[in-house]
Amino acid sequence: xxxxxxxxxxxxxxxxxxxxxxxxxxxxxxxxxxxxxxxxxxxxxxxxxxxxxxxxxxxxxxxxxxxxxxxxxxxxxxxxxxxxxxxxxxxxxxxxxxxxxxxxxxxxxxxxxxxxxxxxxxxxxxxxxxxxxxxxxxxxxxxxxxxxxxxxxxxxxxxxxxxxxxxxxxxxxxxxxxxxxxxxxxxxxxxxxxxxxxxxxxxxxxxxxxxxxxxxxxxxxxxxxxxxxxxxxxxxxxxxxxxxxxxxxxxxxxxxxxxxxxxxxxxxxxxxxxxxxxxxxxxxxxxxxxxxxxxxxxxxxxxxxxxxxxxxxxxxxxxxxxxxxxxxxxxxxxxxxxxxxxxxxxxxxxxxxxxxxxxxxxxxxxxxxxxxxxxxxxxxxxxxxxxxxxxxxxxxxxxxxxxxxx
Amino acid sequence: xxxxxxxxxxxxxxxxxxxxxxxxxxxxxxxxxxxxxxxxxxxxxxxxxxxxxxxxxxxxxxxxxxxxxxxxxxxxxxxxxxxxxxxxxxxxxxxxxxxxxxxxxxxxxxxxxxxxxxxxxxxxxxxxxxxxxxxxxxxxxxxxxxxxxxxxxxxxxxxxxxxxxxxxxxxxxxxxxxxxxxxxxxxxxxxxxxxxxxxxxxxxxxxxxxxxxxxxxxxxxxxxxxxxxxxxxxxxxxxxxxxxxxxxxxxxxxxxxxxxxxxxxxxxxxxxxxxxxxxxxxxxxxxxxxxxxxxxxxxxxxxxxxxxxxxxxxxxxxxxxxxxxxxxxxxxxxxxxxxxxxxxxxxxxxxxxxxxxxxxxxxxxxxxxxxxxxxxxxxxxxxxxxxxxxxxxxxxxxxxxxxxxx
Numbered sequence: 001x002x003x004x005x006x007x008x009x010x011x012x013x014x015x016x017x018x019x020x021x022x023x024x025x026x027x028x029x030x031x032x033x034x035x036x037x038x039x040x041x042x043x044x045x046x047x048x049x050x051x052x053x054x055x056x057x058x059x060x061x062x063x064x065x066x067x068x069x070x071x072x073x074x075x076x077x078x079x080x081x082x083x084x085x086x087x088x089x090x091x092x093x094x095x096x097x098x099x100x101x102x103x104x105x106x107x108x109x110x111x112x113x114x115x116x117x118x119x120x121x122x123x124x125x126x127x128x129x130x131x132x133x134x135x136x137x138x139x140x141x142x143x144x145x146x147x148x149x150x151x152x153x154x155x156x157x158x159x160x161x162x163x164x165x166x167x168x169x170x171x172x173x174x175x176x177x178x179x180x181x182x183x184x185x186x187x188x189x190x191x192x193x194x195x196x197x198x199x200x201x202x203x204x205x206x207x208x209x210x211x212x213x214x215x216x217x218x219x220x221x222x223x224x225x226x227x228x229x230x231x232x233x234x235x236x237x238x239x240x241x242x243x244x245x246x247x248x249x250x251x252x253x254x255x256x257x258x259x260x261x262x263x264x265x266x267x268x269x270x271x272x273x274x275x276x277x278x279x280x281x282x283x284x285x286x287x288x289x290x291x292x293x294x295x296x297x298x299x300x301x302x303x304x305x306x307x308x309x310x311x312x313x314x315x316x317x318x319x320x321x322x323x324x325x326x327x328x329x330x331x332x333x334x335x336x337x338x339x340x341x342x343x344x345x346x347x348x349x350x351x352x353x354x355x356x357x358x359x360x361x362x363x364x365x366x367x368x369x370x371x372x373x374x375x376x377x378x379x380x381x382x383x384x385x386x387x388x389x390x391x392x393x394x395x396x397x398x399x400x401x402x403x404x405x406x
Numbered sequence: 407x408x409x410x411x412x413x414x415x416x417x418x419x420x421x422x423x424x425x426x427x428x429x430x431x432x433x434x435x436x437x438x439x440x441x442x443x444x445x446x447x448x449x450x451x452x453x454x455x456x457x458x459x460x461x462x463x464x465x466x467x468x469x470x471x472x473x474x475x476x477x478x479x480x481x482x483x484x485x486x487x488x489x490x491x492x493x494x495x496x497x498x499x500x501x502x503x504x505x506x507x508x509x510x511x512x513x514x515x516x517x518x519x520x521x522x523x524x525x526x527x528x529x530x531x532x533x534x535x536x537x538x539x540x541x542x543x544x545x546x547x548x549x550x551x552x553x554x555x556x557x558x559x560x561x562x563x564x565x566x567x568x569x570x571x572x573x574x575x576x577x578x579x580x581x582x583x584x585x586x587x588x589x590x591x592x593x594x595x596x597x598x599x600x601x602x603x604x605x606x607x608x609x610x611x612x613x614x615x616x617x618x619x620x621x622x623x624x625x626x627x628x629x630x631x632x633x634x635x636x637x638x639x640x641x642x643x644x645x646x647x648x649x650x651x652x653x654x655x656x657x658x659x660x661x662x663x664x665x666x667x668x669x670x671x672x673x674x675x676x677x678x679x680x681x682x683x684x685x686x687x688x689x690x691x692x693x694x695x696x697x698x699x700x701x702x703x704x705x706x707x708x709x710x711x712x713x714x715x716x717x718x719x720x721x722x723x724x725x726x727x728x729x730x731x732x733x734x735x736x737x738x739x740x741x742x743x744x745x746x747x748x749x750x751x752x753x754x755x756x757x758x759x760x761x762x763x764x765x766x767x768x769x770x771x772x773x774x775x776x777x778x779x780x781x782x783x784x785x786x787x788x789x790x791x792x793x794x795x796x797x798x799x800x801x802x803x804x805x806x807x808x809x810x811x812x
């Protein structure tokens with residue numbers, strides 16, 4: 001696997017565009033992704049009981065035939081809690097894109113992110129769709145435009161592309177995503193779009209995405225709030241002309257590894273760019289008796305407000321880590337736990353047998369001064385492991401979320 | 407029921423003391439509660455998988471015979487994650503109290519709050535126990551001393567007493583509690599102690615406490631972290647000489663109502679005194695199909711970081727409320743939801759049928775300017791309801807928890 005320049009337009013047959021159409025005040029707010037050939041589609045969606053109109057739309061399309069050619073994405077307005085009018089607006093948005101591209105409306109997927117409870121400005125979006133379709137292009141710059149147009153309070157764009165060889169053919173996968181900040185942050189919506197020219201069956205595409213999201217986007221936590229609009233969509237148009245992946249052979253796992261690499265890379269970017277974040281926090285749990293135990297403990301630690309504030313303060317407050325493990329929805333033996341803090345500045349054991357090691361506070365604080373902090377937890381109960389990512393909890397998190405309309 | 411002056415020493419036969427013995431740097435750090443007559447005991451304890459030594463000790467005593475005469479409480483050190491030595495220290499602490507009071511060690515309950523992972527300074531505590539026993543007294547001031555000695559970063563002491571008439575006898579109930587702040591905050595430990603002279607069977611005492619804690623302490627959230635040391639203990643010594651409550655008659659419910667009043671009052675105090683809190687947040691969910699649905703939705707909203715920061719910013723950001731309801735572990739119909747903001751400054755409907763009402767932002771902000779904010783949510787699915795309490799998330803929360811050792 002090789003990381004290559006590019007993003008959402010890198011795989012064969014994909015083009016994209018990103019423009020400012022007037023939903024937001026100044027910045028780009030409309031993105032379009034297009035596959036010249038009908039693609040297999042898979043998606044994972046928010047588990048929030050309140051689902052935005054585009055989430056319901058996409059879930060239905062994937063259930064019906066799981067194919068598609070376009071994804072239209074707006075930022076600025078989430079089209080959530082918008083009732084029947086929101087459902088109609090979403091459908092009209094898809095219809096306008098379908099007409100402009102001369103494709104079936106059931107091949108057009110939709111994503112929205114932004115303020116909850118506001119209706120989409122359909123006249124502005126209608127004009128935007130007319131403007132964006134002629135701009136579709138497959139160069140790197142057009143992918144960058146799309147990556148920027150889906151941003152809200154993200155402080156940097158998030159994109160990546162890789163290539164792998166599958167059954168002798170060169171296969172490319174590209175992706176853009178956005179994280180947990182918004183200009184008008186009603187909430188932290190996470191969106192990710194992946195394009196690939198890999199020839200893979202619908203069933204295995206679905207399974208690979210599900211498994212990969214489980215180990216990447218589902219293992220990050222910024223503030224514990226699950227949005228109404230979260231989604232990850234993948235399009236596979238088969239234009240790499242590799243022999244189809246339709247069984248779980250080595251090539252399937254090669255594809256899955258590449259997908260994992262992309263999703264983990266972008267999920268970490270989303271965590272590192274959490275609202276007000278100054279540090280990326282990685283929690284590794286090893287020696288677990290099963291995957292579920294490891295994942296549950298890692299997520300509980302990375303989501304603890306007390307751990308996040310301690311990390312912000314560069315304070316080796318290991319009691320909070322053990323405590324957060326204790327209220328995870330799993331059982332473990334605290335008397336066997338080891339904890340290390342690891343950064344580019346060093347590695348220090350702070351807990352052994354569930355108790356403090358008498359480590360040097362000065363050394364621990366020095367190590368925690370880095371921007372990328374790993375908490376490595378060893379259970380000694382088995383051989384499974386899991387990793388979760390998050391960020392510190394800073395003054396700026398409160399500022400961004402308390403003051404957004406003042 | 408009548409609220410009366412006093413606290414933990416108000417009921418007949420109870421005395422208390424609170425002193426500085428040297429565990430903390432300056433402030434009172436050791437409290438003792440004593441019943442002159444053997445009392446029925448009930449307790450509820452943290453559900454954290456990692457339980458501090460005193461939690462394990464008390465759980466065992468209550469399981470064995472459920473009686474007691476004394477509770478010794480230290481602040482400054484939590485005696486959690488302290489291994490075998492911590493278990494031994496806890497037992498020695500109980501033994502020293504038992505010897506000084508000339509009672510059986512199995513009648514002495516223990517509570518600790520403070521830094522995790524440090525051993526108790528047993529010499530200091532031993533001297534403290536010698537000093538505190540002669541100070542036991544049943545005046546109001548001694549109860550205040552005990553209320554102060556269990557505080558950590560609490561900004562005010564928490565105590566209350568009430569009297570009721572049960573089967574012709576005057577029955578008193580008093581209580582002290584501490585909340586979610588610590589000078590060295592390894593975590594937010596919640597402790598509450600209740601004394602009553604009511605004559606009530608062990609079984610019904612246990613049931614009343616369990617039910618009452620469910621509607622009070624279990625319905626507050628400061629930062630979502632569940633401590634290793636949380637506990638609520640009640641002592642009932644029967645010295646009011648009322649005919650025993652041993653069936654669920656009207657007098658049982660009268661006692662339960664009084665207990666609820668006390669526990670809800672103190673739980674709200676704990677929420678209002680959350681670390682860095684500037685506002686008390688009350689979330690009422692009505693019209694639920696069952697109690698579990700109402701409680702789950704109320705707790706999800708009160709615990710949402712995005713709701714808490716919006717309340718801090720006095721921002722009527724109702725989308726975050728609907729979103730937090732959506733990720734609660736229950737199902738509801740968002741299209742039927744109504745939401746009101748209510749304070750002493752007014753009452754405003756901001757959501758109807760799951761959508762914004764077109765309310766005045768100025769009016770909403772004015773209403774949210776108050777210190778005690780109620781979010782009243784109506785589901786229109788049934789007749790059950792629940793209330794949860796919390797606080798806003800402020801810059802100071804981050805400051806207190808990030809910087810505590812610098």
